[in-house]
Every structure is written in C-alpha cells, then in structure tokens.
Amino acid sequence: MPSKTRKSLEALVAYLKQSKSRRSTILNGQGEPGHRAAPARGGNHDTRIGSRIDVGEVIKKAGKEYRRYKFQLNLNAQDSTLKKKAAQDSHKVYSTADVEIKGDRTEEEEEQAMRDFEDQLSKNLEE
Structure with missing residues (x-):
C-alpha cells in the first residue's frame, strides 16, 4: 500500500x-527559486493535496539548462500524517x-516531458 507521502x-x-x-x-x-510552482498557496487544493512543488535553481547538464523542482509537504495539510511530517x-x-x-515543445514532447517529470519525482521520493 502506498504511503501517504506517495x-x-x-x-x-x-x-x-x-x-x-x-x-x-x-x-x-x-x-523564482524558493517560490511555489503548484498548487497556489491557500485554497482547497493546497490543504487537500497536502504537498507542493517548489521552484528550484537552474542547473546545466550536457550543455542544456534544466530547472530543478522540489517536492515538499505542507504545514496546512488536511491529512494528519502529512501535517506532522511537515x-x-x-x-x-x-x-x-x-x-x-x-x-517550443510539440504536444508529444510535452507529454514525454511530463512523464519524465513524474517518473523522476516518483523514483527520487524519500519517505
């Protein structure tokens, strides 16, 4: 059974x-690094989901620029386990x-980039 963080x-x-x-x-x-990418602070998505993606620094890999995104838990999470961890x-x-x-990604490239984003977050998850 997946953890509440997952x-x-x-x-x-x-x-x-x-x-x-x-x-x-x-x-x-x-x-900007240190600010939220999603969800917006406040509102019901923020508390219901219980976590956020924060914008990180720009890094270079093989001559290309990448933005690092960070998955963090929210202090105002509805779920008590997430709230305690935060x-x-x-x-x-x-x-x-x-x-x-x-x-300038094509729709297909966007879908692949989102899959890569999701896969990295899942693979790198430390619970």
Whole structure:
C-alpha cells in the first residue's frame, strides 16, 4: 500500500496534469527559486493535496539548462500524517525532478516531458 507521502505526490501530479497552464509553468521552467510552482498557496487544493512543488535553481547538464523542482509537504495539510511530517521540517525536500527549459515543445514532447517529470519525482521520493 502506498504511503501517504506517495499518495500526496500522485495527487499533486494529477493536479498538474489537469491544466495546460500548470503543465506549462513546469515545462517552461517558470518561477523564482524558493517560490511555489503548484498548487497556489491557500485554497482547497493546497490543504487537500497536502504537498507542493517548489521552484528550484537552474542547473546545466550536457550543455542544456534544466530547472530543478522540489517536492515538499505542507504545514496546512488536511491529512494528519502529512501535517506532522511537515511540522518536523517544512522545508524538507522529499523528492526532486529536473526539467529541461525548453519553450517550443510539440504536444508529444510535452507529454514525454511530463512523464519524465513524474517518473523522476516518483523514483527520487524519500519517505
């Protein structure tokens, strides 16, 4: 049975996939390091999902630029387990994913980039 942290990650990825603008935020590497990529602070998605994707630094790999995204838990999570974990260290990074900064992807390339993003977050998850 998946942990509550993994379930929260899955709910967050599903939330990102529901909206083209949310996907674009991630795939275009938008945002300032330390700020949220998704979901927006406040509102019911933030507490219901119980986790967030924060914008990380830009890194270079093989001559290409990538944006690192960080998966973290929220202090205001509805789920008591997630809330307790976040209270221990609200800045703890449970997973990361690096996305190539590229603005002109085809629809197929976008789908592949989102799958890669999801796979990295899942593979790198530390519970």
